[in-house]
Amino acid sequence: MGGNNQMKIALLGLGEAGSSFANDLASLGVTVVGYDPALKRDLSPAVTLAYSNAEAVLNADVILSVNLSAVAETIAAEVLPVLRPGQLYAEMNTASPDTKRRVEAIISPSGAQVVDVAIMAPVPPKGILTPFLVSGPGADRFAELLLPLGMNISVVSDQTGEAATRKLLRSIVYKGIAAVIGEAVDAGRSFGLEPYIREQILSVVGGNDALIDRFLEGSKTHALRRSHELEAVVAMLGAQHVEPVMSRATLTSLENLIERTQP
Template sequence: MQIAILGLGEAGSHFANDLVDLGVTVTGYDPAWTGPALKRALHPSVRQAASNAEAAQGADIIFSVNLSAVAETVAAEVLPVLKPGQLYAEMNTASPGTKQAVAALIEPSGALAVDVAIMAPVPPKGILTPLLISGPGAALFAEKFCPLGLIISVVTGTMGDAATRKLLRSIVYKGLAAVIGEAITAGRSFGLEPYIREQIGTLIGGNDALIDRFLEGSKTHALRRSHELEAVVAMLTAQDVDPIMSAATLTSLQNLIDPS
């Protein structure tokens, strides 16, 4: 099995390395990391291509793991080399509308689109991070990867359904993290952090370590999670749901982004 990974960031690099360890042939491309100096260590067996199209040509399965803002651009770049029977896995945290637009772009090629929602932080589990999938190629994707031990749940055959479920969950998870962060900051300002931690603990089972994980996770992954909330806001707006709380969560994440 030959896999192309378009985007070698945190998720893409982990997937590439883990798949090579599972005996899969992997070719990767990332426009920001051409040449020998990569920001993330890659397995020596991961071949680096010179473009998205070069990486995708001849691959059995293509992982698009970059940013939702470039999802359609990347699909358009590889369209000329796509062939019937290939799987194009759109793995970016994008709105259902973006996932459907990607599927429409590649449909004329005969390749099958898969909406892949990554349902937890990729480190530490890497390619064994739970995946929720839908779309025309979902059943074939599961057939290819389940024997390798990947944790995959197929929801429907409709592109965008996996993304919808992930983003609905994000409203709660990321919103809760934002509220906890604001409450802890406020508690500290009054010299009452132990008190507010106790109050939060009554809602989450008294798990103080979980509070710290919420705080650290929001800081460490602020940029990625802000893109996720942008997709949430876009999805809700398209449904004529006023994203009041999600927009506020987005602002709180943007305020945590490290400018360096």
């Protein structure tokens, strides 16, 4: 493979994250082919749309699967018959380590290498430059191919599931704190004591009111995506025989937010 313009990347799933990645990669001179069964996002004219996941991955050097964890294994099985040795299959869904390993078990017989990719921050505003934590058999090759594009990639190990584990452990903290802050502000407001409760929050997390507002807005804006993340956390902790008391509560908090913000 020569320069970036000779690299072909397939995007399976063109939602908020996938469409952003596709457009950014195309702007970097990469050949991008994508598929989404219900496309709603605007795509660059440089992105070629395929008619199926299987068509999209034909002759792709790197395949980025950016869907929902619920369909991760289905999509892997769908593309398996057309995969070939040497291809990289990056499972980017926020899924439990076990789900990532099941995807690896599906893909491996093809000779393609699996990469467990954990997206470590909201995709907007950085798009393809969002920090990625990667592990799995294809992790080093993934970094070798994509770091020259300026991407932010940190390799953890050659074991699938290790990137996912780190992301979800972090989620227990970040999403849990966001849920506590949301509940505390709601409670303070109900007593007419919002300024007081904000002072208490800041005594723990530092910063100023803008930081609290970012926690509150982030929870509302990304409630659905974060609920899937917490479902993966609960599954991961259950597999480790760790009782996910706080993570289940965080998941309930996000589900309540989704109900309240739906039109």
